[in-house]
Structure formats: C-alpha cells, structure tokens
Amino acid sequence: xxRERHAVTVDLGMWAFLATEMLFFGSLILAYTLYRAxxxxxxxxGAREMEFGLGTINTAVxxxxxxxxxxxxRAVRAGRTRLGFGLLIATGLLGLGFLGIKAFExxxxxxxxxxxxxxxxxxxxxxxxxxxxxxxxxxxxxxxHMILGLGAVAWLIVRLRRGTITPTNAEPLAAVGLYxxxxxxxWVLLYPLFYLPGR
Amino acid sequence: xxxxxxxxxxxKDLIGIxxxxxxxxxxxxxxVLIPPAPWKTAVGLAIAGVKIALxxxxxxxxxxxxxxxxVFAAAGLFWLAIMATLVSADYLTR
Numbered sequence: 001x002x003r004e005r006h007a008v009t010v011d012l013g014m015w016a017f018l019a020t021e022m023l024f025f026g027s028l029i030l031a032y033t034l035y036r037a038x039x040x041x042x043x044x045x046g047a048r049e050m051e052f053g054l055g056t057i058n059t060a061v062x063x064x065x066x067x068x069x070x071x072x073x074r075a076v077r078a079g080r081t082r083l084g085f086g087l088l089i090a091t092g093l094l095g096l097g098f099l100g101i102k103a104f105e106x107x108x109x110x111x112x113x114x115x116x117x118x119x120x121x122x123x124x125x126x127x128x129x130x131x132x133x134x135x136x137x138x139x140x141x142x143x144x145h146m147i148l149g150l151g152a153v154a155w156l157i158v159r160l161r162r163g164t165i166t167p168t169n170a171e172p173l174a175a176v177g178l179y180x181x182x183x184x185x186x187w188v189l190l191y192p193l194f195y196l197p198g199r
Numbered sequence: 200x201x202x203x204x205x206x207x208x209x210x211k212d213l214i215g216i217x218x219x220x221x222x223x224x225x226x227x228x229x230x231v232l233i234p235p236a237p238w239k240t241a242v243g244l245a246i247a248g249v250k251i252a253l254x255x256x257x258x259x260x261x262x263x264x265x266x267x268x269x270v271f272a273a274a275g276l277f278w279l280a281i282m283a284t285l286v287s288a289d290y291l292t293r
Contacts, residue, residue, distance in 0.1 A: 008267070015268060016271055019271065020275075022278070023282065037290075052231065060221060060224055063220045063221060063250075070257070071214075074208060077207075078207040078208035083208070174260075181259045185255070188251055199230075199235060
C-alpha cells in the first residue's frame with residue numbers, strides 16, 4: 001500500500017470511529033436537552049452552582065492543547081522532530097492541567113453536597129439532582145476520554161523518541177490528533193450547556 | 200531520516216486559528232455580563248458551533264482531506280441528525 005493510500009485509510013478509520021463517538025456524546029446531549037426543556041428553572045439553578053471561571057479557563061487550556069497538537073503534527077512532518085516532541089509534551093501537560101482543574105471542581109461539588117445520591121444537598125429538588133447527574137455523567141465520560149487521549153499522547157512521545165514516527169511515517173500522529181481534537185470539540189459543546197445557563 | 204528544511208514548517212496560520220478560538224471563548228464568556236435571557240443559550244451554542252467548525256476544518260484537516268474522508272465526517276453528523284429528529288418528534292408530540 002502506498003503512503004498516500006495508507007494516510008487516507010487511517011483518516012477513514014478514525015472518522016468512522018469518531019462517528020460512533022458523535023452518536024455516543026450526541027445521545028447524552030440530547031438527554032440533557034430534553035430534561036432541560038422540562039426542568040428549565042432547576043437547570044439554571046444547577047448551572048449557577050458551577051465555577052464559571054474555572055470552566056472558562058479549562059476551555060482555554062483545551063483549545064491551546066489542540067493548537068499544540070496541530071503544530072506537533074506539522075512540525076514532525078516538516079522534519080522538526082525535536083520541536084514536535086516538545087509540542088507533544090506541552091499537549092500532554094495541558095491535558096493534565098485540564099484534568100487537575102476538573103478534579104478540583106469535582107472536589108468542590110463533593111464539599112457542597114452536589115454529588116447525586118443519598119447525601120445530595122437537603123431541601124433541593126430531584127430535578128437539580130438530574131442536572132448534576134448529567135453533569136457528572138457527561139463531564140466524567142469526557143474526562144475518561146481525556147485520560148485515554150493522554151495515554152495515546154504518551155505513546156506518541158515514546159515512538160517519536162524511538163524514531164518510529166518520522167516525517168514520512170506520521171500517520172499515528174494524525175490519528176491521535178483527530179481523536180484529541182474531537183475530545184476538545186466535545187468540551188467546547190459542554191461548556192455553554194453547563195457553565196453559561198442562568199448567568 | 201533526513202530532516203527537511205525549516206522553511207517547510209509554518210505555524211502562523213494554526214496560531215492565528217488558535218487565537219481566533221480563544222477570542223470566541225472570550226466572547227462566549229462575556230455574555231454573562233448581559234442579564235439572563237433564553238436566547239443566550241442559542242448564542243453560546245452558535246459560538247461553540249463556529250469553534251467546532253474551525254477545529255474540524257483546520258486542526259482536523261478537513262480542508263485538505265479527500266472527498267471520501269469528508270463524507271465519513273459528515274456521516275456522523277447525519278446519523279446524529281436522524282437520532283435527534285426521531286427523539287424530538289416523539290418528545291414534541293407526546
């Protein structure tokens with residue numbers, strides 16, 4: 001198989017996988033939309049409990065990580081392997097930073113008794129619990145995707161170090177890049193759904 | 200492996216897109232200064248849509264992809280649209 005054909009095959013395979021991911025996250029966003037249409041006031045109250053500043057910073061962190069990933073791909077293809085290596089490390093560190101901020105947010109929700117279940121804040125409506133159930137389900141699954149993405153970025157760093165990813169064999173970088181950018185897109189959609197309502 | 204000349208590496212366009220994305224995020228965040236209104240969610244989602252389009256076209260390289268790859272990318276959105284239509288039809292007519 002020639003190089004160009006191989007690159008197209010990798011792209012097609014990744015986009016087929018991402019189409020299933022679109023349906024996966026799309027169904028959750030659809031569930032959010034229907035519940036929000038039914039319980040608008042509770043969802044606005046839930047969104048006001050969010051750390052708006054941290055959510056905004058986290059969105060910026062992910063967007064910058066996507067820039068680093070796109071630049072890493074281009075750098076490696078141009079033969080600037082060392083620069084690509086540094087950009088991949090920056091991508092990974094930004095991803096870790098995102099998860100760190102997310103963990104802090106989860107912790108503050110636990111302290112405020114906003115984790116759905118028996119210890120949920122007393123005197124609040126079940127609809128508010130539904131908002132937080134969707135919040136933890138959707139951002140939790142997103143965080144799980146981030147963790148898998150970080151593993152893939154680490155794999156790329158090792159392969160780049162070993163010299164098995166080269167300017168003429170950079171398809172693994174393209175494949176992981178597609179996944180990373182997709183996960184970024186999911187967060188871009190979650191941000192206005194969870195942090196902006198009611199403000 | 201023979202490295203290619205440095206001139207092949209261009210970063211300005213991607214950095215420019217990145218700055219555009221951050222400006223769109225700032226615009227989205229600034230809407231909190233306006234009193235709450237139902238249309239604000241639509242504006243927030245529209246800004247998110249523009250950001251996703253920029254990421255898809257430039258970072259995921261759909262602008263330079265083969266036609267078949269673009270069809271695969273569009274297929275995901277198409278199936279999603281079918282699911283959203285069927286679920287909405289049920290919800291709105293129940």
